[in-house]
Amino acid sequence: MSEHKSTLYNDQGELVVPKAVVGRLSLYLREVQHLIRDGKETTNSTELGGLLGVTDAQVRKDLAYFGQFGHPGVGYRCQELVAAIKHIMGTDSIWNVALIGIGNLGRALLRYKGFHEQGFRIVAAFDVDAQLIGGKVEGVDVFHVNDLDLVVQDQCIRLVAISVPSHAAQSVVDQVVEVGVEGILNFAPVTISVPSQVRVIGVDLAMELEQLAFTVVNRDSSS
Amino acid sequence: MSEHKSTLYNDQGELVVPKAVVGRLSLYLREVQHLIRDGKETTNSTELGGLLGVTDAQVRKDLAYFGQFGHPGVGYRCQELVAAIKHIMGTDSIWNVALIGIGNLGRALLRYKGFHEQGFRIVAAFDVDAQLIGGKVEGVDVFHVNDLDLVVQDQCIRLVAISVPSHAAQSVVDQVVEVGVEGILNFAPVTISVPSQVRVIGVDLAMELEQLAFTVVNRDSSS
DNA sequence: TAGATTGTTAATCGATTAACAATC
């Protein structure tokens, strides 16, 4: 697998895969998993592209950044391709995830089945509410945020999802960074700052609706 | 305001604003709203860019697609800029939104305060569970999906959020399209197909974690 | 083999950045 990595990095050791490619990789994975459920053995760039609204050339190019997974004249074997993409994404083994902030959204995330299906397991939850700490929510142990250190080490937690009120987000982020967490999925609708070695993806639900409103208001005048 | 639109469209009446610009516009809006809460009267492209990790040139260029909102030598007046971006996004007036699928995630969305703050109001909820229909959840009336037609017309609903199980998503989407809904925020982790005049934004929570895993696994070797 | 489809190159297209005259 290390021979693939060489194609991902330039001389300075920087990732040379366009950011958008990684987003599409997840879409390919999801789509091929559905094809498998539908009983398909193989697929190809034209089919996949058609399903997702991208060109066949783009599908091939995206995948080719990471290695040679296709079979000329045949296409891509679904099982093989799923395994390859999971390996690329790092989801060929399970990730332990912590949830911080057991409010409205946090509870929904704890119950959400989709995480486990893609290789993520929420193994601990954190809050500052004394009523919750020491108990379980949705079968998951609840700890005080101040105990992050212990639990993160103990459970090998590298990723956290943060669903605390906006005003608390940055200080929680600081604590999380402090204990060595490597990636943060931030549901608080604020920009957070982290040291450069920590990765952040923000999900702002209201912003998604806003983007939708824009596309609806600004549709092509032709349509 | 119609004089602005002319700059957004080319000869064929197609939108000529790069897609990525619209995403950043929402970020600018959120950031400037925070600056206002912090008591700031004006900002500028360097400050905004610094907060969001983009160049000052990009901030100016992004905004300039839609008109002239800045004041040379001064910067951007926060209140003015917020009003301008809201107008561009179409969120200077309130949107009525319907939620379809009152499960785990749906309930969280009904309770979510962030929507209202950005001008979205969930005015109706839909499900197929007879136990729920006719009642209220989180203060919102629950209807059967088959009554979409009436409610959508009655409440002037142009956008819907869909949080039904994956296997039900496409058929719900078909119903929603049938009654003339213009935009769909899809939380089901499947690709859905709609006629070209309908807009879709998909939010797949597991996919977000997957993207995060990738960025963590493939950090620059230099860092 | 003939047909299908990949991986990859070169050409095209689009988005970002740097620089600066115009403006307050």
Add this chain to the structure above:
DNA sequence: TAGATTGTTAATCGATTAACAATC
């Protein structure tokens, strides 16, 4: 006025597409 900052142009950079030899 001098200083600051915009809006916009031209240059750079990066991503997508088309085409096709290589492969099964």
